[in-house]
Amino acid sequence: MGDAIFLQKSGIIGVGIVANCGVLSPQQLMGLARLAQELECTACKLTTRQTLIFLIPEEKLPVLREGVEGLGLRIGVFGETVRNVKACAGSSELCQRSLSDVFRLAGILQDRFMNRPVPNDFKISVAGCHRGCTEPFCADFGVVATGEDSFSIYIGGRGASRKPIHGRLLAEKISGEGVLALLEHVLARYQELAQPKERLCHTLQRAGWEPFQPPADMLASFQQQEEESDFLQFLNQTTP
């Protein structure tokens, strides 16, 4: 567990930089460009988890760290820890397909859970609709918006490795608050049940699905009722 700093073959280091779900402001982008030049950065790499890797000489790390924090960004995390949240830009202002403001929810998830110690990698992906551009089925904890403040939660996915696994539905029609509570629940069960360095998908295979099921009353308290629609009212208004 530690910062996302990776020694490269050539001796330089790659440093992962995390923004709010991969979205950078022009100021942050310009600040990063200045830092890249100042720090003799040989290249910047965009990652599949929406982070940016700076390839720099090791001695430049303290300056990069300070500069990144000054831009409102942070150094990524690596190892047995909850990683940065991968999310789509679904909000009231951005992606038109998004069914809920997942960008905001993902920001809260990242602020609250990133860097929390866990038995092995724990990746969270959030998608604003069932198209799932952020591959929520391939995450340890995948969230898919199904309506306004209504989400389905999938757990136990793993995108990489020789044996990729799709996550399984844990709960549906859960509010944003419920997503936070269920993540706490899943992390607590994972901590309790996992063997050292065991990925969640393997814990689920070994310990079974049952211990991860949230209690019925907990589920009910966060479960959305049938999606409200004012269409019927609209339809009836048109009738004399």
Add this chain to the structure above:
Amino acid sequence: MTVRSVNVEAIRRAVDKCCKTVEECGTCDKARCLIGFTQTVMDYARAKNAVRIPRGHNFIPEDDLRLYYQDDLLETLSEILLQCQSCQDNHEEDCVINIARRAMERALFGEYMPFSGSIAAYLLQVARQEPSLGEKLASLYQQKKKAAGGGP
């Protein structure tokens, strides 16, 4: 899919042509009329900037058994298909285009046709179940598609 990418007005204009008008019906109850219902779906999509109506197809007035002019219905259905994004695996039952199409199917065929997200598969299916109407529908759709600059 977004409301901006759907020509709601074009569908609304086509549906309007199917309306029997108050003169013929005596009254206008859109909640009990397949045409009035479809007009309202389009009005709702435009007014609310919405492409989904949760459980909207549950409100299709299936007890409307009036006979509408087939040519007008075919014209409308082909316009709806033109606006459909053929979402394939991402097809949603709550989509306003889907709801409008289903209401028109009810008026034209008296039943719903299977739709899995592909216009091509749909047209073939309609042609199998209703050869004569299916052929006309496919032809109208292809004409509209060509006129819109979207291939054959």
